[in-house]
Structure formats: structure tokens, C-alpha cells
Amino acid sequence: MAVPQRQWGTTPSISWTPPTEKEMLQNEELTDELKRQGQYEAPGETEKKQALLVQLQKIAVEFVKHVCRKNNLPQSVIDSAGGKIFTYGSYRLGAYAPGSDIDTLVVAPRHVTRDDFFEHMPSILERMLPSGAIEEMKPVPEAYVPIIKLIISGTDFDLNFTRLAVSTVPWDLDVKDTNLLRGLDDRELRALNGPRVADELMQLVPQKKTFRTALRAIKLWAQRRAVYGNIVGFPGGVAWGMLVARVCQLYPQATGSVIVMKFFRIIGRWNWPQPILLKESEDHPIQARVWNPRLYPTDKYHLMPIITPAYPAMCATHNIGPTTKRIIIQELERGGDITDKISFGKLQWKDLFTKHTYFTKDYKYYLSIISGSTTKDSQASWSGFIESKVRLLVQSLESQGSIAVARLFNKGFAREHRCKDEDELSAVLRGEMRYQATNVKTETTDTIKDPLHNAVAQGGADAIAVHNGNGEMMHNGTEPHAFYTTTYYVGIELAQDSTKKLDVSEQSRDWKDQQCRSAGFEEGRNYLNITATRSYDLPLDVFASGEERPTRAKKKSATKKAPIPGQKRSLDASGMEVKGVNSSWWITRHKKEWN
Numbered sequence: 312m313a314v315p316q317r318q319w320g321t322t323p324s325i326s327w328t329p330p331t332e333k334e335m336l337q338n339e340e341l342t343d344e345l346k347r348q349g350q351y352e353a354p355g356e357t358e359k360k361q362a363l364l365v366q367l368q369k370i371a372v373e374f375v376k377h378v379c380r381k382n383n384l385p386q387s388v389i390d391s392a393g394g395k396i397f398t399y400g401s402y403r404l405g406a407y408a409p410g411s412d413i414d415t416l417v418v419a420p421r422h423v424t425r426d427d428f429f430e431h432m433p434s435i436l437e438r439m440l441p442s443g444a445i446e447e448m449k450p451v452p453e454a455y456v457p458i459i460k461l462i463i464s465g466t467d468f469d470l471n472f473t474r475l476a477v478s479t480v481p482w483d484l485d486v487k488d489t490n491l492l493r494g495l496d497d498r499e500l501r502a503l504n505g506p507r508v509a510d511e512l513m514q515l516v517p518q519k520k521t522f523r524t525a526l527r528a529i530k531l532w533a534q535r536r537a538v539y540g541n542i543v544g545f546p547g548g549v550a551w552g553m554l555v556a557r558v559c560q561l562y563p564q565a566t567g568s569v570i571v572m573k574f575f576r577i578i579g580r581w582n583w584p585q586p587i588l589l590k591e592s593e594d595h596p597i598q599a600r601v602w603n604p605r606l607y608p609t610d611k612y613h614l615m616p617i618i619t620p621a622y623p624a625m626c627a628t629h630n631i632g633p634t635t636k637r638i639i640i641q642e643l644e645r646g647g648d649i650t651d652k653i654s655f656g657k658l659q660w661k662d663l664f665t666k667h668t669y670f671t672k673d674y675k676y677y678l679s680i681i682s683g684s685t686t687k688d689s690q691a692s693w694s695g696f697i698e699s700k701v702r703l704l705v706q707s708l709e710s711q712g713s714i715a716v717a718r719l720f721n722k723g724f725a726r727e728h729r730c731k732d733e734d735e736l737s738a739v740l741r742g743e744m745r746y747q748a749t750n751v752k753t754e755t756t757d758t759i760k761d762p763l764h765n766a767v768a769q770g771g772a773d774a775i776a777v778h779n780g781n782g783e784m785m786h787n788g789t790e791p792h793a794f795y796t797t798t799y800y801v802g803i804e805l806a807q808d809s810t811k812k813l814d815v816s817e818q819s820r821d822w823k824d825q826q827c828r829s830a831g832f833e834e835g836r837n838y839l840n841i842t843a844t845r846s847y848d849l850p851l852d853v854f855a856s857g858e859e860r861p862t863r864a865k866k867k868s869a870t871k872k873a874p875i876p877g878q879k880r881s882l883d884a885s886g887m888e889v890k891g892v893n894s895s896w897w898i899t900r901h902k903k904e905w906n
Contacts, residue, residue, distance in 0.1 A: 319563055321590065345528060348531060349408065351409075359464070359466065360466055370436060370439050378431060392480070393479050393480040394417070394419055395417075396415055396416065396417055400413075400549065404526065406530060418473055420477055420480050421477060444463050446463070453766065475494075492599065492623075504623075509549075512552060512620055525567040528660075529574060531664055543702055546639070553617050554587060561573070589620040592624050635718075637716075669718075677849070678801040679799075680801065681798045693837045694764055696768070713813055716803070727793060727796075736794055846860075847860060
């Protein structure tokens with residue numbers, strides 16, 4: 312009698328067929344391409360990270376003992392208190408690229424608090440790590456998920472903390488034990504959810520190596536196609552991981568290459584908003600809120616729900632809006648077409664990882680959302696706050712009937728300028744680059760990895776206070792002052808039946824006023840502007856090496872063709888006006904002036 316095959320996930324698998332020789336070869340080719348693309352680190356780097364984690368485990372135990380001694384607890388309590396670290400995110404899933412952060416959670420018993428963590432952990436780290444090993448340490452206690460940002464010997468760590476309602480944390484603690492959630496506040500629950508989701512996910516995939524190969528490929532594809540980042544309305548790393556895991560469940564014996572090929576067709580044609588579930592939802596006596604559209608009306612509005620497998624189940628993609636959903640599906644369809652051709656030998660794996668054409672080809676006109684501050688620390692928090700809110704502006708623009716697509720680019724561009732007076736500052740806020748500091752390189756927000764920016768971006772103004780730092784406000788004078796900006800770009804595509812005038816003033820003004828009324832905004836130190844930008848006027852620093860900025864089209868004398876019914880029009884073709892944030896920012900968009 313045949314042994315029944317295990318069911319992975321909420322439905323039976325589609326196929327248990329073992330891989331063919333051709334599929335094995337394609338998998339080797341995929342792995343080789345990922346290595347060429349720099350998605351695997353050297354063995355020496357992996358060993359170094361493992362050694363650092365061993366050190367951090369020792370430090371976590373000493374930190375707990377230190378707090379116990381400070382609180383004059385009995386020696387028996389000190390000896391048994393324990394303490395443990397858990398990794399989560401991409402590192403725990405085993406699908407991380409060189410230079411990636413290691414998300415690390417310090418778990419302590421009930422008599423150690425979050426305040427103790429931020430008060431004592433920094434000094435213990437300095438005492439126990441070798442001299443000079445700490446290259447950067449920046450506590451961010453106010454974050455949505457409070458962290459200490461660390462760079463130790465060239466390796467980035469986001470050190471998080473939670474305590475459990477237990478008297479001891481043994482070395483063999485199983486973080487998947489749901490009883491550990493008892494007595495936790497919201498922050499402690501969020502912190503513990505990181506490693507719980509990662510551990511559950513790894514238990515729910517048939518072959519870990521296959522899953523990791525496929526996830527490396529999908530993450531690289533999503534980053535190259537600019538459809539990566541939860542804050543701006545795309546799936547983040549864990550959400551993409553859950554999608555890959557679901558496909559692995561449907562093809563338990565497939566290679567990583569087959570999972571990637573199946574991924575685009577299965578996820579691209581998924582019957583949304585039917586949720587992606589890796590396991591059936593579970594109940595628990597602690598009665599935490601779980602994702603359930605039958606009970607909670609807000610859950611009904613999630614367009615592409617991907618549900619975390621650990622209790623309490625949550626939607627990892629609640630920020631996805633109509634435009635980002637449409638773009639994700641378009642990119643999945645494109646990826647499916649490419650992998651079909653790879654399967655038949657007509658294309659190579661490198662073709663799947665071709666970079667997006669967001670700035671070079673996709674749009675003729677953009678809105679530039681420019682946040683600025685007179686100090687670097689102030690801009691880190693202000694730009695993080697704007698990043699957390701800019702998708703709300705995009706959603707408002709999407710409701711404008713004449714706009715077919717308003718697509719937010721998934722990264723901000725951070726620049727430094729030198730301004731002598733308010734006039735020069737105003738020019739910078741209009742998008743001019745003539746005052747940009749020539750000795751400071753433009754960086755994108757994902758590469759800066761500023762902990763304050765990330766903390767505010769993840770939590771928003773309702774979650775944490777925005778710190779403005781120290782520094783002088785802008786005054787007129789002869790000496791230039793540093794001025795810091797972060798710009799987010801929104802590509803605009805018009806509907807065919809739109810009018811001759813695109814008026815976004817109401818949406819822009821309302822959104823801008825709302826952000827400038829936040830507790831973190833300080834007049835004279837923080838600034839915000841929205842301006843329209845033509846593709847051929849985009850700053851050169853948004854283009855990568857080898858890319859060319861679009862050129863201004865030459866004036867044509869040919870007779871205009873009649874529009875095709877249902878076809879979308881660009882701003883350039885519409886002979887239209889774009890109305891800006893207020894009356895002084897009217898920007899006329901007439902074909903006779905722009906072409």
C-alpha cells in the first residue's frame with residue numbers, strides 16, 4: 312500500500328513529480344546567475360556573522376544578569392534568569408544578500424524592562440566587545456519596533472528587545488510556543504512576532520534549500536523591478552517569502568528554478584482578495600486580534616492579503632493599493648512571459664533580473680515630493696515621516712478621475728545642498744539642482760539605512776515622536792548653509808477621457824497641510840513641496856550608470872492622429888495643465904511650450 316503524502320498548506324499539492332534532468336540543469340544555471348548577481352556572500356563572511364551572533368548571545372545573558380544584580384535580586388534568580396537572542400527576517404530565512412542587516416531579538420525574563428535594555432545594553436556591548444569593534448551604535452527607543460542600530464566589525468545589526476512573563480529564559484526556549492504570548496503588551500508582541508513568523512514559515516516549506524534559492528531569485532527580481540517595500544505599498548521581504556513558500560507547498564519536490572517559473576503564473580493569476588495562507592488559522596485562549604474580514608471591517612479592504620502563519624495571524628500587505636496591485640500583477644505577468652522563454656531556451660536567467668525602466672521609459676511626467684530640513688538628524692526623521700505618508704497622497708491622486716496611474720517609486724533620493732538664503736532654498740524645493748553639494752553623493756533611502764529614518768517610516772507620527780535634532784534655522788547671509796532633502800517620485804499616466812487640465816491642487820494641498828500639522832513639523836526647520844517634473848528634466852542622479860535620461864521630443868508638424876478608444880494619454884500628448892500645491896506653484900503643461 313502506498314504511503315499517503317503529507318499535505319503542505321491549506322490545500323493538496325498540485326504535483327509530487329520529481330525534477331527532471333533538464334530542471335536540475337536549469338536550477339544550476341539559476342544558482343550560478345544569482346552568484347554572478349552578488350546574491351551569495353563568501354563563506355568567510357557567513358562564519359564571521361555566526362561568530363558575532365555567539366558573542367551577542369553571551370552579551371544578552373550578561374545583560375540580564377546585570378539588571379538582576381542592579382535590582383538586588385537573589386543569586387538563585389540571577390543564576391537561572393537566562394536570556395536568549397533570536398534572528399528573524401531575511402537572515403533567519405536564509406535568503407539574505409551580502410551587506411544585509413541581521414534582525415536580532417533579545418528575549419529577557421519578566422523582571423527586565425525595555426527601559427533597562429536601552430539604559431544598560433549599550434554600555435555592556437562596549438565593555439564586552441573587542442575595542443574598536445563597534446563602528447556605530449544608535450539607540451532608537453521611540454520606534455514602532457524599538458531598536459539599537461549596531462555596526463559591529465562591518466556587520467549591521469538591528470537589535471530589538473522583548474520580555475516574557477516568565478522568570479527564566481532558557482537556552483532551548485521555543486519561540487513558537489503560543490503560551491509565551493501571555494501577558495505581553497503590543498510592542499512586546501510585535502517584537503516576538505518577528506522570529507515566530509520566520510520559524511513557522513521555515514517549518515511549513517517542504518525543502519528549505521529549494522525555498523531559499525527561489526526566494527533569493529524572487530527578492531532580486533522584485534528589487535530590480537521596483538516592486539519591493541511594504542511602506543510604499545508593495546510586498547516586503549517576509550511577504551515575498553510567504554508567497555514563495557506557498558508555491559513550494561504546491562510543488563513539494565520541485566527545484567528552485569521550477570518554483571520560480573510556477574511562481575509568476577500562480578501568484579500572478581491568484582483570485583484576489585482570496586488570502587494567501589500557509590496554514591489554517593488557529594485560536595488561542597489569549598484572544599489576540601487576528602486577521603478576519605468577517606469580524607473586522609477594515610480587513611475586507613485588503614486587496615492582496617498575505618497572512619502571517621504565526622498566531623496572531625496578521626496581514627503583511629495591508630498597504631497595497633489599487634495602483635500597486637495593478638503594477639504587481641503586470642510585473643508578475645511579465646516575469647511569467649520571461650520564465651516561459653527561459654524554459655524553452657530562448658532567454659537566460661539574467662533577463663529576468665533586468666532593471667526597471669521607471670525613469671528611463673515608463674512615464675513622461677512625474678510629481679516630485681520634496682521634504683527638506685536644515686539639519687541632518689531633523690531630515691532623517693522628517694523624511695521618514697513623509698515616506699510613511701506619501702502613499703496616502705498617491706491613493707488620493709488615484710481617486711482623481713483623469714489619472715489612470717499614479718505610481719510611487721519605492722525609494723527616496725537623499726541629497727545635500729548649500730544655500731545662502733531663502734531664495735536659494737526655495738529653488739531647491741522647486742527641484743533645482745544648481746545648489747547641490749558637489750562633494751556629497753546622492754543616496755537612496757534603502758542604502759543609507761538610517762535608523763531614525765527607518766524608525767519613523769515604519770511607525771509614522773501616530774506611533775513615535777519625530778526628533779528634530781540640533782542646528783541653526785535658515786537665515787539670509789553670505790555663507791552657505793547645509794540643507795538636506797529627500798525626494799520621492801510619482802510617475803503619472805493619464806486616462807484617455809481626461810480633461811485638458813489636470814488639477815491636483817486640492818489633493819496636494821490637503822495632504823501637505825496634514826503633514827505640516829504633525830507634531831514633528833517645525834516651521835523654519837522642516838519643509839515640504841510638491842512639484843511637477845518632466846522626464847527630460849529629471850536629475851541625472853536618478854539614472855544608474857549606463858542609463859540615459861530621456862530627451863526632449865522635437866516639434867512635429869505632422870497632423871495629429873485621432874486617439875484610439877480606451878488608450879491612455881500621457882501628459883505630453885494631452886496639451887494640459889497641472890495645477891500645483893498653491894497659486895504660486897501653477898505649472899503650465901502645453902504641448903506648444905514643452906515640445
